[in-house]
Amino acid sequence: MNQADLRATPWQLSERARKLTSSAIREILKVTERPEVISFAGGLSSPATFPVEEMHHASERILRDKPSAALQYSTTESFMLLREWIAARYSAGGVTIRPTQVCSSRPARSRHSIWLGKVLVDPGSRVLVETPTYLGALQSFSLFEPNYVQVPTDESGLIPEGLDTTLTANARLLYAQPDFQNPTGCRLPLERLRALAAIAQNASFPILEDEIPTTRSITSAPRCRRSCRCRPINHIVHIGSFSKRLVLEGARAQVISSRPKSSTSNSCRPSRQPICTHRASRSASSTKW
Numbered sequence: 001m002n003q004a005d006l007r008a009t010p011w012q013l014s015e016r017a018r019k020l021t022s023s024a025i026r027e028i029l030k031v032t033e034r035p036e037v038i039s040f041a042g043g044l045s046s047p048a049t050f051p052v053e054e055m056h057h058a059s060e061r062i063l064r065d066k067p068s069a070a071l072q073y074s075t076t077e078s079f080m081l082l083r084e085w086i087a088a089r090y091s092a093g094g095v096t097i098r099p100t101q102v103c104s105s106r107p108a109r110s111r112h113s114i115w116l117g118k119v120l121v122d123p124g125s126r127v128l129v130e131t132p133t134y135l136g137a138l139q140s141f142s143l144f145e146p147n148y149v150q151v152p153t154d155e156s157g158l159i160p161e162g163l164d165t166t167l168t169a170n171a172r173l174l175y176a177q178p179d180f181q182n183p184t185g186c187r188l189p190l191e192r193l194r195a196l197a198a199i200a201q202n203a204s205f206p207i208l209e210d211e212i213p214t215t216r217s218i219t220s221a222p223r224c225r226r227s228c229r230c231r232p233i234n235h236i237v238h239i240g241s242f243s244k245r246l247v248l249e250g251a252r253a254q255v256i257s258s259r260p261k262s263s264t265s266n267s268c269r270p271s272r273q274p275i276c277t278h279r280a281s282r283s284a285s286s287t288k289w
Helices: 003-007 024-032 052-065 067-071 080-090 111-120 135-142 190-201 212-216 283-288
Strands: 102-104 126-129 147-150 171-176 207-210 236-239 255-258 275-278
Touching (some): 024 135, 052 067, 111 135, 111 171
Parallel strands (some): 102 275, 126 147, 126 171, 171 207, 207 236
Antiparallel strands (some): 236 255
16 A cells, blocks of 8 residues: 555445444354464364365266356356256245246355345344344344344243233344254254244244255254244245255355245235245256266
């Protein structure tokens, strides 16, 4: 920087930009660059578990067999074969997810919050959250200046009975993590999950159900717990991941389940079927194509 830079007239920042603060998650990840540090705070996997050879062969095959599809721009919704794989994976429990209801995006943490924040949240809007809840989601939604409202919780997680009409009045969304809640790690009991699904059926706001931590389970195959799989449900926005199961932090993936936009209206009123939105790189799922 020289003296001319110091004398330059500063840019006029927006009111939103002036309210921004440093990301605590970014500061945590800075510490992980130190070789003597083994951090459990940032969700990083051990490099020893990375499937390097598998990714090498998968990428080689894709670039050999389908180079244009792998390297060319795709639609906003993302590559159709990937969306078909995601739709098949998330179709269960009487719910059928169509590929046309799937959208893939990158990067990870903030994408779903920014999408929903733009569509649903105005300054001062009521956004319901667990106590405590995932810091990254709070930081992303905060860009739209919501009024966070704490929902009742205990050692087992969110208490559906606490979502009365007074608490949920004029709410724009509820952000919840039924499995391996971040930061508590608790799993919502199945009876509470069903109660939450029942509330969602007639809610005037969507429930943003974040299942990304579920894919880190080291136990046997997870039970069919997700509320969007329990039965066909309105107002569920489901977020998930498969790249974390593959231990690919650099190809991070996300899933959202909601209802698609009505084809007869320019509003964002959705239809009655869930949507899955999945974040992933093509190489992360190339072995499934």
